[in-house]
Amino acid sequence: MRNPAGPARETTVATRRAALLGALALPLPALATATQDKVRLVVPFAAGGTNDEVMRVLAEAASRHLGRPIEVENLPGRHGVRAIAGLASAPPDGRLIAQLPVAALRMALLAQLPFEVPRDVTPILGVAGGAFGAIAAAGRFPGGWAGFLAEAREKPGTLSYGSAGLNSTGHLTMARLLLREGVRAVHVPFRGAALAVQALAAGDVEVTAGPIRIGALVEAGQAEWLHVWTATRLARWPAAPTLRELGYRLTVTAPFGIVAPPGLPAATGAALHDAFRAAMATEAFRAVLAEHDMTEDYRDGAAYGAFLAQQARAEEMLIGRLGLQP
Secondary structure, X not given: OOOOOOHHHHHHHHHHHHXXXXXXXXXXXXXXXXXXXXXXXXXXXXXXXXXXXXXXXXXXXXXXXXXXXXXXXXXXXXXHHHHHHHHHOXXXXXXXXXEEEOHHHHHHHHOOOOOOOOOOOEEEEEEEEOOEEEEEEOOOOOOOHHHHHHHHHHOOOOOEEEEOOOOXXXXXXXXXXXXXXXXXXXXXXXXXXXXXXXXHHOOOOOEEEEEHHHHHHHHOOOEEEEEEOOOOOEOOEOOOOXXXXXXXXXXXXXXXXXXXXXXXXXXXXXXXXXXXXXXXXXXXHHHHHHHOOOEEEEEOHHHHHHHHHHHHHHHHXXXXXXXXXX
């Protein structure tokens, strides 16, 4: 699709895409050399994890509706920034698409990368969002979250909370809650939720915040939920209060969707949308969402693009409010 603003505008966009790729120095465009009958779906998470499992089930079902195989390519790291960097200069022929976690918008802003949505991608559809929450050692805070806040006020800057990395969803949501309450606690970033959970079990941190799989420690009887961040209580842990029930107008599910390179022809985008939308209706996909406490968050391409643009603005405001650094 030609840019109506003319050659000068096209040169600027091309320069921005080159700068984005140069900032990350990644060989992702090679992914687009797949044969015409195959689609590459970049998943910015490690193989075997929750997101990988969900996307593989979705891709398998979508391939049947699309009539072409969809091959999952795992590219973990940078919360999805590497995936969108690869899209920036890939040909818009429908052979390369990517899962886009909303955290990628935050990371691109923090790194000051020349990337904007939806201009620098073609949104295909919104898919789902994962459940998150915060846990503490069993019995550590009588009164739950209120008990944590009371102790944090009595001992400012002494309590600590872990999360899966700096500027992660767990980190930022806890930071927002503490800012609102006017209390201080020390953030301890770990390389993954599993290490943050281990630190809680060892007594190295008082609280761990992150994806719902941290609840394995609750199931083992070693921890209890302070709160979950879904809109309603989770069937698996009906006693865990939501943030909304605790008085916060906040729901956090870290939604993700699927995007393609900019300039994707409308017909190609429609075919991909229809295939993945049909896949979302399959029993296998609904089952894997339920297994991992995820909720469907469908948006068509236009609505998903508008959501991404709005979310990017919200992330920019949050970065300024919390004074975040890369």
